[in-house]
Amino acid sequence: MFKNAFNLIEVFGFKIRVDPSWFLIAALMVWSLTITYFPETLPEQSRLDYFALSIAATIGAFVSLLIHELSHSLVARTYNINVTNITLFIFGGVAELEKEVTTPAAEFWIAIVGPVSSFILAGLFYTLGHINISLNASDPLIELLKYLTFINLVIAVFNLVPAFPLDGGRILRSLLWKRSGNYIGATYVASLAGQVFSVFLIITGMLAIFTGFGSGGLWQVLIGFFIFMASRSSYAQVLMREALKEKTISNLMSQVIHTADVADTIDALVEDVILRYGVSFVPVTEGDMLLGYIDKNVIHKIDTDNWATSKVGDVYITSTPQNTVSSATSLPELIDIMSKENQRKMLVSDNGILLGVITLADMMDYVSLRNKLVMH
Incomplete structure (x- = not known):
């Protein structure tokens, strides 16, 4: 899937890989946090302080994302589904399953554990932030913990949107599959929901661009196109597997x-x-x-x-x-x-x-x- 990705480390037997596109989003995050976010939330600091804080926040965000994907991978392993790689790329991270799930239960638990882990991380950073406030810790540390609380909440909530191939879309597919027993039909509905959500992202992103929120709107449009293509291709792959399952x-x-x-x-x-x-x-x-x-x-x-x-x-x-x-x-x-x-x-x-x-x-x-x- 990511032929230009390179191996970074191995955690719990899972190869963690980085696609070159990741460096683009990492650089954009550092730039945005340095220029806008931390100067607004933490005034009267030096530009070097903002830059160092932004690097720490970016690393923390991607470590959080990696934990999110590792949780998927560990639960998949309990269902005897091997994860070949976990890859960080421009739109986040993905755990590459070696094969498709075979039961609604496996689909449900593998999908839902990701958002749950992000909510747990958000709670952890929130608690650490309040502890540091009570200890009169430095303002930069407190703001960093607030940011990591926020970013984990965003990861959790966004992934719970019932739009395939997001975690929420996979949860939706598992519930429909369990109820109807029809894997293809459940995939079709979840994929359609993904396409509808992606069109919503694209339209609202375009409106944001035309009303002066250029960078945020553009990013939203790109994410929308990615979800649209991924949801369509996922359903097409399911149809292909069904058509070819009796063939050699x-x-x-x-x-x-x-x-x-x-x-x-x-x-x-x-x-x-x-x-x-x-x-x-x-x-x-x-x-x-x-x-x-x-x-x-x-x-x-x-x-x-x-x-x-x-x-x-x-x-x-x-x-x-x-x-x-x-x-x-x-x-x-x-x-x-x-x-x-x-x-x-x-x-x-x-x-x-x-x-x-x-x-x-x-x-x-x-x-x-x-x-x-x-x-x-």
Whole structure:
């Protein structure tokens, strides 16, 4: 999902990752707190004090967000659902579940524990703030604790909005799923609620921009678009999983494939395969054995002057479980692998022998055609 994210630390066995987009929101938070928030709540301090306080507040906010996501992950683990990564990015944080939940109860408890943990943190910072007031502690420390109380309340309340994929939307889906027994129908309603809420955010954000609240309104519009796209894609993925649950890779993979040999030059590969057949993903073989693949991204890294002398065998990407699956793999399992590894195309191989290639487009085309036939 976040192919540019890097590992930061590991907590309770969960890898904490940071997407480069996080640095943008972190910088914006520090800037906003330094220029506006703390000068208004804590006058007559130096600019350096405001800057240091803003860094502490930003770190505290993201640690709070990390605790929110860790709570999701720990409860998911009790339901035997592994969390591959927890990633911080421009719109907050996300715990990446290895597979979908299988019961309404699991959905409910995994979702609700996040807001509960944020309310607990808000209560903790509120209590610490009042203790420090009674001890006549420094004003900057008290204001920092007030801010962390406020930000945790915002995280908790916002996530409880019944709009998928927010925690509140997942809670709504679990309740509808429990009542009706219809997972797809429950997802549709929760996704629709997410889209309605996102449109509300976008419209009110646009109004804020036009009435002079530019930065806040713009941020609201961006969040609205993110929720809209996430809610739609989540429902589409559920439909895809349902349509493909009885199928295996062998049903949909492309068996007519064009391959490259390790001895081929890049120049020959481009002219004889890629341009001739209009493909951008080419399996690499040696005899009958699959070795890996080469694609346009690999070729782009090679200077065109060296195409005539560069061999496929020197630059191809080796076949691994991250890019190669067996023909017996179920399609829902394949979707999970593609999502986890950020792959759109996969090699299909049994016992080292190349059988075919399957792409995300193959599955989407099948689902689209199936839905059209069912509708008619």
